[in-house]
Structure formats: C-alpha cells, structure tokens
Amino acid sequence: MKYLAFVLLCFTVGIVQAQSITGTFPALANQQIKLTGFEGFTIYTIGNAKADEQGEFTLSFSEKDLGMAYLVAEDEKAFIVILAPKENLVLEGEALAFPQTVTIVSGRQNQLFEQYAGEHPRREQALSAWDYLERIYAMDSLFAIQKEARNAIQSEKQRIKQEDEAFLTGLDPETYVSWFLPVRKLVSSVPTIAQYRTSEIPGAIAAFRNMDYTDPRLYKSGLLRETIEAHFWLIENSGRTLDSVFIEMNVSIDHMIDNLVSDDKKFNEITQYLFNLLEQRSLFGASEYLALKILNEVTCTLDDNFANQLESYRAMKVGNMAPNIVFEGDVFQNGQTIKIPALLSEVDANYIVVIFGSSWCPMCPQELSTIKRVYDKWKKHGVEVVYVSLDEDRADFERSSSAYPFISFSDYKGWETPSVKDYHIFATPTLFLLDHNFEILLRPHSVRQVDAWVDWFLLQGNNF
16 A cells, blocks of 8 residues: 555656647647747657647746747748746637737737737837937937937937846746846847947947856757857947957857866857857957867866867967878879979979868868869969868769879878878868978968969958
C-alpha cells in the first residue's frame, strides 16, 4: 500500500507540473499543430497534437519549457505565446496565421503580452510623428516662434512615454512577461533610435551592456540572437568614426566577457556567435579584439575547434610574419608541373596572396575563378598568387588546378599539410596578403577585398 501511495503521489505531482495550451481554431481542423520553444540560439519541438474535426487541440509543456514559444500550424504560420508557470493557456480564433482574430480566453501573462504588443507600436508611431513635428517647429522659422505649440508637443511626447513606462513598471516583477517586454522593447526600438532618436543611443547601448547574458530567461526568450545583433548594429550605426566604433565595441565586448565567465557553455556559445557576426560584417578590428580577449581569459574552458579558430588571429594577425611554405609535393601552373619555386620565399613578387582551399570546398571554385579573372592585373602590379590545396587525391587536384595561371600546390595530406598547421587554417577558403618580407598585410575575407586593395593601393598609388 505504501508503494502504491508513493506511485500515486509521483503521478499526481507529474500531473500538477505539466501545463497545457488548449486551442479552438476551426480552420485548423484535422491539422497537426506543433509547439516549439527556444534554447539559446536554437529552436526545439516541445510537442505535437492533431486538431479534431472542430479544430480543437491540446498541447502540454513542462517547467523546462517555460519562456517564449511558437504555436505552428501545417502552413508554417506561427503564433507567439508565453509558457508561464501555473498558467494554462486557452486560445480561440480563426487561424494562427491571423493573430488579430485570436482571442486569449485564459492566461493572464499572455493577455498582458497581447495588450502591450498592440499598444506599444501605436505609441511608437505617435512618438515618431511628434518627433517629426518637433523638428519642424524647432527648425522652420515659420513655426519656431510658436512656443506654446512646441511645449504642447513636448508634453504629449512625455505623456506617451510615461504611459508606456507605467504599463511596464505596473507588471508583477515575478512574472516572465515583466522581464520579456522591456527587453523586446529595447531590441525592437534600435532602428528607430539610430535614425530618429539619436539622443537615446547612449542609454540604449548602456542597457545592452547591463544585460545578463547568462540569465536563463534570455535563453528561453528567442531574443538572444536579436539582442547581440541589435547591440552591435547600434554601435556600428551610431554616427561615430570607424575608430570610435571599434573602441565602443571593445567596451561592450569587455562587459560581455566579464558577464559570461561564470558559465563555460554560454561563454563559448555567445562569444562564438559574436565572433562570427563581427567577421561577417567585416568588423575585423572588433573580431580580433574579441579573439585575443577570449584566448587570454583563463577562467573559461574553450571548445577546441573555436580555440583553434581564434588562435589563428593571435598567430596570424596583421603585422606578424607569416611562415615559409615548403612545396614538397606537386606544383602546377597553367596545368603544367613546375620545379621552381620550391619554397614560398623563392616566389619572385612584391606581394603574395596565399589562398588555402580544395576541390571539395563549396566556395573555393568561385573564389579561385575570380582570382583567375583578375590575375593578369594583379601580376602586372607585382602580386603573385599561391594556391595551397587540401586535396588528398592527385586527380582531384590536377583537375581543379589545371585551368589556373597561378602557382598551385598540394602534398595530398589534407589538414595534416604542414603549412595548413603553420598558418592555423581551420576553414577554406582562407586568404592572406603578404609583402615580400612575409609580413601579413591583410587577412582578406574574399578575393574582392584583395582586388579592392590592389585597385586602391597599387593602381592609385595610395600609401598604407
């Protein structure tokens, strides 16, 4: 009997802990409905249910799913909901694709979310309109004398802001919605702030810097990616000089690193995402600073692949001397085997573009074909190209390099090729621009970047 009572107790606890979303959507009759949640940068499936003939369905979720989520119909249209503790959600409507038709019958946090989601954009529109009028009344001599009107505009702007803030501060601080809405407001306001309300830029950047990137609520919000991107996009588009942008980004990086060091998993995930983001935006000054900052952080354990990727920044950064390359293998040019040069240092050129790639690399053929088109121009201005192939099959290397007029080399050792290790290559294509002394002048992220360098510094004779 005691054992039976224990089993019943555990079963009862399980029932209490499980919560549900019940929906009635006639247009979704007999369709599969999916509930998805967020975990950092990823989306996962919480559960599936098939709506009955009347379009009714029920989906369950547990404590580990609490946060923001999507209800997704078969047409992939989604409706965002809050999975709140002790809150069973009841929805009615025509279809998830038409949120304006959805009624939240039960679920207080979702009702508050829906209310603010409807009111806040209208307030923002009104503020933008008042901002526009305020500029006219401040700058146009026809209206500048109308002090009473200007005061009225400022008063109405203040009233709108206070009304919005009052809604947020009036929320129960223990609820998820009270945390989510201010963060969502900050992220969504970034484009408007950058373009129309530039006086708010310092405050917005400060708010991003003060965020706790280890907060579980952020990981369950679906906003982690958007928060990082909005933070650095705002700095990039804040009207500063490029040098000042990098200074501000470095300050933000310092704040994030200091915040993340207590959590290895999140440290690796977030810094790796930020590093790739900065690289994609060609913000190499900031990505290099981040790479060195991460490598010098001794309190966290880095993922091996990420550490190798970052190490290339420390060992192969601009200004360092690149290692020599020994051509122990096959060397081709214009499809013909050549014996000289036997070393990279024997290449007779003022500048050398070293590109690591392979026949199986998706982007390499495109980049190498681009080099082929501009090679004569580069060669004329003292730029030679050395292609180091990671191909392990001689036939693949011969076939892929036969059309290239520049030096192509492979020892068929793939990632074990000595120069691949010496240059800390972790992905292909990877390019370096060296001068005749092997000093690294550029770590280009595309052939187009090298070509722009040739046009600017060599064709136009600008100093660097």
